[in-house]
Amino acid sequence: MEDKLYNFRIQPAERLSSVQEYYFSVKLKEVARMNAEGKDIISLAIGSPDMPPSPQTIETLCEEARHADAHGYQPTTGIPELRRAMADFYKRWYDVDLDPACEIQPLIGSKEGILHVTLALANPGDRVLVPNPGYPTYTSLSKILGQRITYYDLLPENGWQPDFKALEEMDLTGVKILWTNYPNMPTGANARRETYEKLVDFALRHNLVIVNDNPYSFILNHERLSILQVPGAKRCCIEFNSMSKSHNMPGWRVGMLATNAEFVKWILKVKSNIDSGTFRPMQLAAAAAYRNDAQWHEEANIHVYAERRALAEEIMHTLGCTFDPTQVGMFLWGRIPESCDNVEQLTEKILHEARVFITPGFIFGSNGNRYIRISLCAKKEKIAEALERIRKVF
16 A cells, blocks of 8 residues: 555643653663673663562462462452451551551552652642652643742752751641652651651641652661651651562562541542453562561671672772761662762772772752762672772762
């Protein structure tokens, strides 16, 4: 059939003009090309745990998947076994009481939760408060959905905690959501009870919702805090808690949010029109993972990462970077030396000359412009090799 010429033109939605392709999506393509050329890049950039989940998690998945009746659609609310396991997890580790019937919503990872919460709580044109530095998805999804973004500063002189005096002095007209993330990514600042208490008080007085993203409380950290421990927090707070980091399950896409029953109903109204529940054997396996004992968490989330962290600190020293040794989580955040003109110049030199991929801090906001972030999600031997490569160049 002969081709015919038509004046056929389609333009993308205007909302796409407000965002770029995710930094790691772009950069990993470049790294893949370099690897295809035989350059053998060591990636210390992504926070994707390289260790497996607990044995009982995998065994449960395999066993349940063999059942003939396990493969149908599942409720968006999640199966009761998973919801009970999530409630038990919060009681056991955070001493927070949650009603599994109405105060929990399973998620396909926290990233999905950011979308659903924003759709449920904020109209186009409403304002959201986003930390600088902070997880880029808080900004990009708000732009896609039409919210107006106001950044609030996290600074080293405040221990990367919010400056509540500065927040009080802001014009808060039209603000619906304040995004927060403790233990913090990218800075590694730990959660503080005082910060959570001030956030709850701030939300109640200013009639806005705090959303605390809490996936890192088990990584190199023995003090496990939740914003929901604060009296009155359920009224005005939503907390995400992902299994990706704490249970070595990033590809499983299992997480949860916890809040009051009314917020859960609003979020479910959005989520139920977008997706269904995840694979039943996966939900049952996740329930098994929530029952991991303290010894498993100690080995996976403390001992292994501590060995890797010591090597990452040596990389920082080799590059002339300074860092706070009290950081927690699966990254190390360091300030580049004054002799460096800019952070991207440094990370590109590391990538192309030392063949090591490290994250430049500018992707997390302007307050990250003089910082780099090293991921601990690589085998100790690989991090040691990265250190030797960097020593040869620097």
